[in-house]
Amino acid sequence: MTSGNLTTAEEHVLEEIEEKDVDFLRLQFTDILGTVKNVSVPARQAEKAFREGIYFDGSSIEGFVRIQESDMRLKPDPETFAVLPWRTNEESAAARMICDVINTSTGEPFEGDPRYVLKQALERAKEMGYTVNAAPEPEFFLFEEDEEGRATTKTNDAGGYFDLAPKDLASDVRRDIIYGLENMGFEIEASHHEVAEGQHEINFEYDDALSTADNVGTFRTVVRAIAAEHDLHATFMPKPIARINGSGMHTHISLFTEDGENAFHDGDDEFDLSDTAKSFLAGILDHADAITAISNPTVNSYKRLVPGYEAPVYVAWSDRNRSALIRRPAARTPAASRIELRSPDPSCNPYLALAVMIHAGLDGIEKDLEAPDPVRENIYEFDEAKREEYGIDTLPANLGEAVEALEADEAMLEALGDHVSEKFIEAKKQEFGDYIVEVSEWELDRYLETF
Template structure:
């Protein structure tokens, strides 16, 4: 595949993703040959040391697309190789490839994944991290409503709102158009989410690699489109105090040929589905370090804002960490994992979630009874009696769990990858932990 209109002299953006999930790019003029470029791996988060820094990008021809908002410009997602030609074990795309191969070879099951990505479209973001006098403050502005006047009652009115209350329809329609041209699958549904200035974009289901590619593409397109509209796309899990945060819910099923192994002949959940859920529940605390991987993630994972806090499952229960959405035919039976957020590296988050579920299938774990109550309203005694534990309350706590519980990630994740990832995230957590917080000035400034 060479892409429509690609000819010698065209500029190609070689894009790849680092361990933390940041999209990176270099530009190269197409010479009519293959798609290769070399780069310095020591300058990339979580990659090589300076003493052994050379890495190589090999563009994946299946991902080559013309960029619709630019002239004679293309993008290609790349696979990372060592100078010897071997695949690079810390390449997130490689990890997403390996999880599908592992699932098929070891279990005879093919994962199908869909995601809902939530994010904010704001007019401006002002951040001051340089002067102690400012209290490391920030401010957001949106044309939809002044943030400071929000109340819980007002916030709920934003869900599925229409023009003129909804000021983001034009943006979402352009997002559909560009994703159809640049992505694999395109978007299935978009709408205004619960919070003011918040968007949800649902990506059509596919393989782990395809969907992770589409999530990365969505974030890139959303930011470029917002910039062109004089706005900012913000994928932080919790940018607004006392308002809903942004999740990246995963919808997962396992298939054997054309058979959805999550549903039986009577329309109920199979043991495979139950064990898959049980594996995710079993490893939820360590999994959090990969699916909710920022310090800001744990500002979202608090009671009352439709984000999961308790490790449990239920049917159609949005207060549970895993829910089973209603389905009207076998092809739509799936589980929805609600802990992930869009700050995660989608390749690692999707692969790790599948590995946790498959560990449950291997061990034939059982998730117990579904929760049919609002988890946020349970008393401590009720949670103890039901055996419901809480997710970690901080990134540091989640990383502690990942250090002690990561065998289930092998062989898709090497020890080297896990160690490098934890090191990157420990440094992030330390940076935030040692910086004064604006609320501290409010609480302690008068002492």
């Protein structure tokens, strides 16, 4: 099957396809809103995909191109090849590769491809002498399905934070999810039941930022597929149930120098953080409102970002507590020094979310911004006057405010590029507008018979 100018990695994929009896390939990519799309081709088309790419109609994908500009090409990344754990049997298997999107008219990367947007952020970091590592902590809920197989909001357990069986009845599901992820090459650090009933978290190892973003999309796909095998519905909706904790995706990030040293570590500093880390942190705080539009991109995201439910709504940082937007986690080794942005939720597009975080942080380094003093008290207990005294702002209260902040932040618009920023803002304004005109059951229950 191999010949000519294929790379070693591509040839290795072709060998794996034969060895593992892979019949079909899912060529995956992500639209601007973060939805994973795929084109399924017979595995015998793999070599053609590597040499020529696979063509598709870009006009059918949310936020990609207009009908007259529709021809797009998928270029598979051989490093992302993995056999799908829920499609394997004794005779054959299906596998996936994550693709870059190419504009066929120019032969160049498509500027509306979220993976390309992240690659541009990483290129900026590289030019400044850094590589970027990241690790997300995506949380999710497991709900029962009704008799017709549709999702409900009824949890299948009554567990709480770090509970063990029998309260944590979903431990078997988490185990199967972990096995599936490990079969696809994930290195799982830990898994546990989260605070709310039916809520779970599975943490995977730190990796370079591009692999991390790829992994988030894969993670969501695997979790949903294996939950469905247990007749459960997995959702990454930020706040599916009122008045309990929502699902976040706390994101850890750090920079490394070309010689492999952690640029965020300084053993002589009170917080073990270098000036580089503090400027990076300050950059994120400076652009926090605009970042929120990307990291918390749905109307429902702002039902999570409210005081009282352990969600970070206050623009500050801390080396001790989790009430601030950014936390400096304890690090056992210099290589583990990092910062944790606690606002993102798992409904976000991981490529765009990481891209704006990285650009904001690099902006802080380039401008030599100084981080404010850390807030070591519980900000949740501050009243408005005390927050003003400390100079602590609050994140946007809703999607509309967040999009307005994004529109006003030239650095973050530039980070996304003209195409993505225009299409994203257009889609989110429409989403918020649709939400504003809806009348909810809460309003009917409260007002219909009262007035």
